[in-house]
Amino acid sequence: MKREDRGFVDTLGHRLLAFIHFVGSLALILIKVITALLTGRLRLIPFLQECDIFGNRSFWTVAIISFFFGMIVAMEAAIPLKLTGGEIYVGTIVTLSAVRELGPILVAFLLSGRVGSAIAAEIGTMKITEQIDALKTLAVDPIEYLVVPKFAAGCLMLPVLTVMAVGLQILGGYVIGTTTMNLNTNLFFFHAFRFVTLKDIMIGLLKAFIFGAIIVIVSSREGFFAEGGAKGVGRATTLAVVISLFMVIVADLIITALFYFI
DSSP states (O other): OHHHHHHHHHHHHHHHHHHHHHHHHHHHHHHHHHHHTTTOOHHHHHHHHHHHIIIITTTTHHHHHOOOOOOOHHHHHHHHHHHHHHGGGGHHHHHHHHIIIIIHHHHHHHHHHIIOOOOOOHHHHHHHTHHHHHHHHTOOOIIIIIIIIHHHHHHOOOOOHHHHHHHHHHHHHHHHHHHHHHOOHHHHHHTTTTTOOOHHHHHHHHHHHHHHHHHHHHHHHHHTTOSSHHHHHHHHHHHHHHHHHHHHHHHHHHHIIIIIII
């Protein structure tokens, strides 16, 4: 085998092993978290503190961006709808897109950057400064102590924020529909909710729940594997956001395919 071929095979093998290690570490963290939750080892005070971080402190960011996003979708939809005489369906487009897709995705993207990066930085700093080792010395499971409250809060608060985001996107669409397209309130909301089904709502909430789990598990994993001082913490924070966004998109694709195409 030529030297170039051996180099390619070695590189491919290293990357395959790294991918297996990454998936395995995520699975181990997830199993430990679920086991702790099922056995009732969720600490209430840290859980409420994490709910405050995920929910209350993220409220205005999610609210303002969701409202503007609804306005943007309505304005973009208005152009082709006016050409076909279908202005009355602008509410339908805004609502369906928000419930099925844009609500969960938008919240996941915002919290991945805002909360996911903070999780990776917090745990990564504790790892670099050997606080994780100190917890183990005291017979405290770092995953149970650090990750479980964050996981429970993320899985709870992302669906809550998604409901709020969907409502504000619809409100943003309503503002555009009634001010620039001359739609009355009753007509807008009639068509806004005319084609939305319980299935759409449940799948949107399922997406939000899964996205919350992905953000916490991936960010925690990157924090636990941080090394190399402050530079390593920065790298772990960046990887946490990038990988979380990638996995959120993949999960969204799989869920949409399973429930709407297959």
